[in-house]
Amino acid sequence: MSNMTEVKIIFTGTMGAGKTTAINAISEIKTISTEAVATDETAQRKETTTVGMDYGEVTVDEGLVLRLYGTPGQRRFRHMWEILAKGALGFVILVDNARPAPLEDLSIYLDNFKNHIAASAAVIGVTRTDVSAQPDIDAYYQYLAEREEMHPVMTVDVRRREDVLMLLDSLLLSREFE
Ligand SMILES: Nc1nc2c(ncn2[C@@H]2O[C@H](COP(=O)(O)OP(=O)(O)OP(=O)(O)O)[C@@H](O)[C@H]2O)c(=O)[nH]1
Numbered sequence: 001m002s003n004m005t006e007v008k009i010i011f012t013g014t015m016g017a018g019k020t021t022a023i024n025a026i027s028e029i030k031t032i033s034t035e036a037v038a039t040d041e042t043a044q045r046k047e048t049t050t051v052g053m054d055y056g057e058v059t060v061d062e063g064l065v066l067r068l069y070g071t072p073g074q075r076r077f078r079h080m081w082e083i084l085a086k087g088a089l090g091f092v093i094l095v096d097n098a099r100p101a102p103l104e105d106l107s108i109y110l111d112n113f114k115n116h117i118a119a120s121a122a123v124i125g126v127t128r129t130d131v132s133a134q135p136d137i138d139a140y141y142q143y144l145a146e147r148e149e150m151h152p153v154m155t156v157d158v159r160r161r162e163d164v165l166m167l168l169d170s171l172l173l174s175r176e177f178e
């Protein structure tokens with residue numbers, strides 16, 4: 001008999017925001033990934049893109065195992081978004097701050113997963129702030145306040161394990177206080 005609790009967490013957000021990188025940074029098992037050579041606009045930035053899903057696992061507390069699922073960023077794979085979101089207890093939305101309209105990018109995922117997030121929790125991780133510092137954290141909080149959807153927002157470098165764990169801690173905390 002095992003007294004492990006398992007929780008499903010989704011990493012979503014625009015292409016290149018760092019979903020695959022984040023899961024790889026913290027997974028205790030060899031991650032499962034579905035990278036394909038990028039042929040479209042992604043190709044200018046990086047060589048591969050997720051076409052199905054990422055999967056990894058991390059134990060955060062004794063007995064609490066997080067099952068980490070990464071969605072594809074590209075809209076043309078969005079049929080996978082709904083499949084992966086089923087039964088998730090938390091959403092990590094990664095936003096690439098170096099793209100032209102990061103707040104609009106964020107809105108795509110807040111809108112798409114609205115019902116799922118309302119029934120669970122979300123945290124927003126702003127990535128690539130070394131490339132572009134604007135919009136700043138205040139702008140994100142102001143935007144969320146306008147939408148009347150309050151979620152924690154933090155800047156992260158998803159290549160750093162501590163940063164990704166901080167996102168997950170914040171997500172789990174916001175669930176505890178619901
Ligand atoms: N400069 C900079 N690069 C970063 C940062 N975080 C992640 N990266 C890089 O950004 C890229 C993110 O790529 P992926 O992890 O494949 O992104 P993804 O969200 O899985 O993308 P798709 O699967 O195509 O939707 C990687 O090359 C990372 O090394 C950051 O804070 N600063």
Ligand SMILES: [Mg+2]
Pocket residue numbers: 019020021049050054070071072073
């Ligand atoms: Mg990916």
